[in-house]
Amino acid sequence: MRKRSAKPPLALPCRPVKPAPFEYHAPATTADALAVLAEHGDEAKPLAGGQSLVPMLALRLTRFGHLVDLNRVPELAGIERHNGTVTVGTMTRQADLERSPDAAAVPLLGLATPLIGHFQIRNRGTVGGSIAHADPAGELPAVVLTLDAQLDIASASGTRTVSASEFFEGTWTTVVGDDELLTAVHFPVWADGAGFAVDEVARRLGDFALVGVVCGVELDGSSKVTRAAIGLLGMGGTPLRAAAAEQALVGTAPTDDELTEIGRLAVADLDPPADIHASTEYRSSVGAHVVKRALRTALERAGG
Amino acid sequence: MAELPVTMSVNGERHRHIVEPRKTLADYLREDCALTGTHLGCEHGVCGACTVMLDGVAVRSCLMFAVQAEGAEVTTVEGLAKNGELTPVQEAFREEHGLQCGFCTPGFVVSVHAFLEDNPRPSRDEIVEALSGNLCRCTGYQGIIRAVERAATTMGGAT
Ligand SMILES: Cc1cc2nc3c(=O)[nH]c(=O)nc-3n(C[C@H](O)[C@H](O)[C@H](O)COP(=O)(O)OP(=O)(O)OC[C@H]3O[C@@H](n4cnc5c(N)ncnc54)[C@H](O)[C@@H]3O)c2cc1C
Numbered sequence: 001m002r003k004r005s006a007k008p009p010l011a012l013p014c015r016p017v018k019p020a021p022f023e024y025h026a027p028a029t030t031a032d033a034l035a036v037l038a039e040h041g042d043e044a045k046p047l048a049g050g051q052s053l054v055p056m057l058a059l060r061l062t063r064f065g066h067l068v069d070l071n072r073v074p075e076l077a078g079i080e081r082h083n084g085t086v087t088v089g090t091m092t093r094q095a096d097l098e099r100s101p102d103a104a105a106v107p108l109l110g111l112a113t114p115l116i117g118h119f120q121i122r123n124r125g126t127v128g129g130s131i132a133h134a135d136p137a138g139e140l141p142a143v144v145l146t147l148d149a150q151l152d153i154a155s156a157s158g159t160r161t162v163s164a165s166e167f168f169e170g171t172w173t174t175v176v177g178d179d180e181l182l183t184a185v186h187f188p189v190w191a192d193g194a195g196f197a198v199d200e201v202a203r204r205l206g207d208f209a210l211v212g213v214v215c216g217v218e219l220d221g222s223s224k225v226t227r228a229a230i231g232l233l234g235m236g237g238t239p240l241r242a243a244a245a246e247q248a249l250v251g252t253a254p255t256d257d258e259l260t261e262i263g264r265l266a267v268a269d270l271d272p273p274a275d276i277h278a279s280t281e282y283r284s285s286v287g288a289h290v291v292k293r294a295l296r297t298a299l300e301r302a303g304g
Numbered sequence: 305m306a307e308l309p310v311t312m313s314v315n316g317e318r319h320r321h322i323v324e325p326r327k328t329l330a331d332y333l334r335e336d337c338a339l340t341g342t343h344l345g346c347e348h349g350v351c352g353a354c355t356v357m358l359d360g361v362a363v364r365s366c367l368m369f370a371v372q373a374e375g376a377e378v379t380t381v382e383g384l385a386k387n388g389e390l391t392p393v394q395e396a397f398r399e400e401h402g403l404q405c406g407f408c409t410p411g412f413v414v415s416v417h418a419f420l421e422d423n424p425r426p427s428r429d430e431i432v433e434a435l436s437g438n439l440c441r442c443t444g445y446q447g448i449i450r451a452v453e454r455a456a457t458t459m460g461g462a463t
Pocket residue numbers: 045046047048049050051052053054090115116117118121124125126127128129130131132133135137138139140176180181182183206207208209348349350
């Protein structure tokens with residue numbers, strides 16, 4: 001152990017400590033965490049895996065007077081399967097979700113999670129952190145929306161449950177208030193024999209996707225689609241559902257040409273963002289192809 | 305802001321220091337523990353140079369605060385070799401020219417240790433995927449991929 005003098009010598013050059021100063025809170029229960037949030041309002045921020053928040057602090061894109069570390073709240077982590085639902089605690093690590101036999105009942109989780117960043121990121125990054133962060137190109141937010149998951153949100157004054165369709169408000173914004181925490185997410189289990197696929201285009205392995213699709217289909221005995229859900233990521237300010245394409249798919253046993261058409265339909269009304277990596281036109285064009293490719297895979301997997 | 309005491313085990317040795325909460329684990333290891341093997345490239349999670357083992361899993365030490373590692377067991381690149389003998393992974397990096405300037409090497413070596421523990425017989429595609437979280441500006445990666453293949457063979461040779 002090295003001793004530190006009470007006052008650092010002034011002659012030392014500025015140490016490379018990047019984030020602005022904050023007070024650190026490490027509550028042991030959800031109730032204690034919520035109490036700190038209630039006390040400090042928008043001056044306080046929950047710290048989950050830190051894989052998005054710490055870079056933003058380090059780059060000084062944001063600063064908070066108080067960080068509320070959720071990593072010491074055991075009750076916020078864990079995966080449980082009840083009849084028709086898999087419930088995932090917000091602090092469940094992405095790496096644990098990827099390997100969980102209980103989560104396997106929701107195949108989209110196992111398909112989407114390995115595409116998040118790199119294994120070192122998933123060891124630390126959490127399921128709820130990714131969803132609450134609400135990056136429009138995030139995999140888990142798209143899964144939440146596509147499966148119509150239900151999200152539990154708690155504050156010091158009580159708990160509410162919202163559906164995925166109401167949860168995402170815009171880039172990096174959700175309905176979770178400053179004094180609230182996302183505590184758990186309930187993913188519905190589809191019928192046996194449903195087929196799922198996740199497909200995305202990224203510049204390098206582990207990069208955020210430029211365009212991505214998560215989808216699920218259920219078929220009847222004659223290979224006709226009885227249920228379809230198609231979610232898009234990277235195509236707008238939030239994850240998006242391709243409702244018109246879903247409707248067009250239900251009731252058909254689509255041919256290859258029809259799938260091409262459904263791919264086009266999925267992106268027809270969108271105005272995807274343009275950035276240095278991809279233009280609006282590129283995202284639309286690639287998006288249509290990726291929808292087709294993902295649906296073909298999901299249909300092949302269905303019923304089998 | 306109030307400084308806080310933090311106690312953790314680093315490479316099997318107990319360390320206790322008083323730190324500002326905003327000090328990252330990476331800066332703590334380098335400055336307070338004087339373990340400068342952990343390198344800092346980007347300091348925002350992209351390059352992987354700062355990778356360390358935290359309670360048995362590989363993480364970015366620039367993306368957590370030292371105070372969060374209270375009670376944890378941390379292993380840095382300095383803690384891998386035992387009794388002055390290089391590990392098969394380190395040996396393989398040398399044999400296969402898996403490094404040139406060496407800046408990225410600690411992060412790669414720690415990541416590869418974690419990866420091979422998890423997946424002792426990886427395919428080439430799995431190796432490429434596992435290495436995607438670490439950037440190297442010198443080698444062009446081919447030597448690093450070969451090093452992982454060689455280390456897997458050496459380590460698997462025992463079974
Ligand atoms: C190199 C790199 C590559 C990445 N690639 C991808 C990728 O390809 N796809 C992808 O989806 N993500 C990617 N990520 C982001 C990663 O998935 C993050 O883990 C995730 O976005 C945030 O989760 P976290 O647990 O780290 O949360 P944090 O970074 O701790 O928090 C993120 C935000 O959510 C808030 N928050 C966290 N938990 C809660 C809660 N319970 N209630 C309310 N608010 C909360 C925080 O206050 C903060 O604003 C990448 C990150 C890095 C560093």
